[in-house]
Amino acid sequence: MIRLQNIEKVYRTDTVETLAIDNITLDIAKGEFLSIMGPSGCGKSTLLNIIGLLDEPSKGSIRIDDQDTSRFSDQQMAKFRNQKLGFIFQSYHLINDLQVLDNVELPLLYRTSSAKERRQLATEALEKVGLSNRLKHFPNQLSGGQRQRVAIARAIVGRPQIILADEPTGNLDSAMGNEIMDILINLNKNDGTTIIMVTHDENMAHKTHRLVRLFDGSQVQ
Amino acid sequence: MIKHLFTLIWNKRKHNVLFLSEILISFLVIFAVFSMFVFYYLNYVKPSGFEYERVWSISYNNPLKTKDKDTLATFYKQVRSTLTALPQIEELSFSSHNYPYSNSISTSGFSYKDKKLIGVNFFQTDEDYCKVLGINVIEGRWFKKEDGLMKNNYMIINASLKKAMFGNETAIGKYTGEDKDENRSLIIGVIDDVKTTGDYWPAGQSMYKMVDSGAYEWLGIMLLKVSKDADAAFESRLSKILAKAIPNSNIEIKHLTETRESKNSDTVIPVIICSIIAGFLIINVALGLFGVLWYNINQRRGEIGLRRAIGASGSSISSQLVAESMLLATLSLIVGFFFAIQFPLLSVFNVPPQVYLIALLMAIAFIYLLVIVCSLYPGRQAAAIHPAIALHEE
Numbered sequence A: 001m002i003r004l005q006n007i008e009k010v011y012r013t014d015t016v017e018t019l020a021i022d023n024i025t026l027d028i029a030k031g032e033f034l035s036i037m038g039p040s041g042c043g044k045s046t047l048l049n050i051i052g053l054l055d056e057p058s059k060g061s062i063r064i065d066d067q068d069t070s071r072f073s074d075q076q077m078a079k080f081r082n083q084k085l086g087f088i089f090q091s092y093h094l095i096n097d098l099q100v101l102d103n104v105e106l107p108l109l110y111r112t113s114s115a116k117e118r119r120q121l122a123t124e125a126l127e128k129v130g131l132s133n134r135l136k137h138f139p140n141q142l143s144g145g146q147r148q149r150v151a152i153a154r155a156i157v158g159r160p161q162i163i164l165a166d167e168p169t170g171n172l173d174s175a176m177g178n179e180i181m182d183i184l185i186n187l188n189k190n191d192g193t194t195i196i197m198v199t200h201d202e203n204m205a206h207k208t209h210r211l212v213r214l215f216d217g218s219q220v221q
Numbered sequence B: 001m002i003k004h005l006f007t008l009i010w011n012k013r014k015h016n017v018l019f020l021s022e023i024l025i026s027f028l029v030i031f032a033v034f035s036m037f038v039f040y041y042l043n044y045v046k047p048s049g050f051e052y053e054r055v056w057s058i059s060y061n062n063p064l065k066t067k068d069k070d071t072l073a074t075f076y077k078q079v080r081s082t083l084t085a086l087p088q089i090e091e092l093s094f095s096s097h098n099y100p101y102s103n104s105i106s107t108s109g110f111s112y113k114d115k116k117l118i119g120v121n122f123f124q125t126d127e128d129y130c131k132v133l134g135i136n137v138i139e140g141r142w143f144k145k146e147d148g149l150m151k152n153n154y155m156i157i158n159a160s161l162k163k164a165m166f167g168n169e170t171a172i173g174k175y176t177g178e179d180k181d182e183n184r185s186l187i188i189g190v191i192d193d194v195k196t197t198g199d200y201w202p203a204g205q206s207m208y209k210m211v212d213s214g215a216y217e218w219l220g221i222m223l224l225k226v227s228k229d230a231d232a233a234f235e236s237r238l239s240k241i242l243a244k245a246i247p248n249s250n251i252e253i254k255h256l257t258e259t260r261e262s263k264n265s266d267t268v269i270p271v272i273i274c275s276i277i278a279g280f281l282i283i284n285v286a287l288g289l290f291g292v293l294w295y296n297i298n299q300r301r302g303e304i305g306l307r308r309a310i311g312a313s314g315s316s317i318s319s320q321l322v323a324e325s326m327l328l329a330t331l332s333l334i335v336g337f338f339f340a341i342q343f344p345l346l347s348v349f350n351v352p353p354q355v356y357l358i359a360l361l362m363a364i365a366f367i368y369l370l371v372i373v374c375s376l377y378p379g380r381q382a383a384a385i386h387p388a389i390a391l392h393e394e
């Protein structure tokens, strides 16, 4: 499903060069639930962004779904992200000026869909995360766990094959974190969604199929 | 997408008040300035209706104490022949004080049957006025010398007055006023509109009557058409001749070309001042808009990063931001439109409605242009925001 080959990422600023990813090769199978762990600054987010086509590797190639993404134009990448990928972030990244339902509908606005269809898919997605009673709320009227569930609903509303989650439980207490984790596990089990999750929590990581540890940009396990 | 943007704008309405009011105010200012431009422009492109080149005006005071018509007539007949004997003077006409580009106006009512117009310009002239100013007669004829000997109830009107009063019918042979009226005048001619108040003002509706010899008592203007070789030397000679012919009179010779310029600058200078002020205002507003948009984009980096992540390309980000500003501008313009449309509906300041309508369209186009120009660059900057970095920031 996803094949990273000799990925390297160097950040260059005027004075320093940071090697954030150092020659990582990784295969992720369809339907796999993979977790990535490692100390702060070891390049987890960078790796996830590269897989998510939000950032370009300095070296190496990525194939997703048997497509060489390095040749994609900006438009093609946008389309690819929209159709195949779902993102979940530690800090939710909800649009505070939009109601829950409108937030969840967002990805569908970037593809051809009718208003009715959008409404329906978004409502379904929110049902899946157990938030069907909060459709008209604004994000700042929700708890952290609820916000993250909205973000998950937004990530799954377009039925992506791959979900990329960067510390989805990082801002939540363990009870809330477990709830979110359960949703992700169900998604992986029931819908066969491939999930790649960055986490700091060993317990969470052990609930996944495979754990990849990074240290200083390299894979150590 | 439009609906989505509307939702977004609506939910942020408090945040957008500044933007909306800036647009509204600049729209109203632009509308006012454009109305002025259009009004003056539409008048400007109309022909002046006469020739002002080589026309000199001479103002004088009648030095004679007598009221006797014959004495007056004889005296001014003498003045006329003294002047017309000069080879440089091609034509000469006596006129009331409201000759073209003068600062005097004289208006009166004009009625035909039961229709009455007020504020009609009233000129008192003689048989040579038309020749001095090269005015074109459309219908009928100009005054003849003999008309002065008659009971003097002939009248000539301009095209605007004719159109307002008689429409497509002919005006020639019609009597003004009511049937019983002693002072009814017979319309004998229709002439082209003459823009007497400068190039930027409408000619208005005008009527012309011939002076009778009694009028010499108060007449104070002679208009001369001079030949090409009438130079400064001739002017000073003329001034001496006049001083002798009309003694004890304050004689002043002016060239209509110069009077015209000063009359026009009475209009143009305020317009320039208004335009400069409006221009500064617009620059301010443009910078303001630019700033607001720029600020908004920096406030919304997270949102922009997110949109990129869920499927927006760089160009769709920038077009979204431009579209948002256009929608906001549209909201302001709708409000502004309701104010502005009152002007043509109520014919405010007696300005023709088409002036306001043209200005309205121009102002709308201008505002959209301004908003597009001000949002293009911030939009491009937004498109250039790196999604990974923007998402990392919060």
Ligand SMILES: Nc1ncnc2c1ncn2[C@@H]1O[C@H](COP(=O)(O)OP(=O)(O)OP(=O)(O)O)[C@@H](O)[C@H]1O
Residues within 6 Å of the ligand: A011, A012, A013, A018, A019, A020, A038, A039, A040, A041, A042, A043, A044, A045, A046, A047, B389
């Ligand atoms: N835009 C950037 N410019 C320069 N250096 C960067 C940039 N983004 C990340 N880095 C550097 O790359 C390295 C990896 O960063 P990354 O965000 O991937 O770490 P991380 O493993 O996600 O850490 P954390 O667990 O704290 O989120 C860090 O040393 C960081 O300083």
Ligand SMILES: [Mg+2]
Residues within 6 Å of the ligand: A044, A045, A046, A166
């Ligand atoms: Mg990170």
